[in-house]
Amino acid sequence: MNRKRLIILIMITVALIAGATYSFFVDPSEASWAPKCMVKTLTGYDCPGCGSQRMFHALLHGDIGAAWRHNAFLLLALPVIILMIIVEANRRRWPRLYRPLFSTASILTWTALLAAWTLLRNLL
Numbered sequence: 001m002n003r004k005r006l007i008i009l010i011m012i013t014v015a016l017i018a019g020a021t022y023s024f025f026v027d028p029s030e031a032s033w034a035p036k037c038m039v040k041t042l043t044g045y046d047c048p049g050c051g052s053q054r055m056f057h058a059l060l061h062g063d064i065g066a067a068w069r070h071n072a073f074l075l076l077a078l079p080v081i082i083l084m085i086i087v088e089a090n091r092r093r094w095p096r097l098y099r100p101l102f103s104t105a106s107i108l109t110w111t112a113l114l115a116a117w118t119l120l121r122n123l124l
Helices: 003-025 038-043 052-060 064-089 095-101 104-123
Strands: none
Touching: 003 052, 052 064, 064 095, 064 104
16 A cells, blocks of 8 residues: 555544544434534425434434434445445445446436435424
8 A cells, every 4th residue: 555545544534533533422313512404494304414423423322213313315225335435435445346336327326316305304
């Protein structure tokens, strides 16, 4: 592994640990200074990411039920997102896995699922 790649990997790891530590100790439901969703604030509607801070907080505390209630779509998509990040970082090593994950059909499918999730959560 070259030096530049190692530095980037260390920076990403530090950022992930800092974000996880923040999410573990700060309950966004109770912290008035926690960032609020601009879409929800301006329109009153939930965006696809609404509840993600609370979902991560609940997930870090092992409360899968609360995580599901806050943002079920993101909870279900998280393993795929993690896989996509790993494959993207290693796309030269795994081109046969990269192609289907990042194909036009895959991106359109994820876009349609995200749109359906946004509609459903605002209609129900």
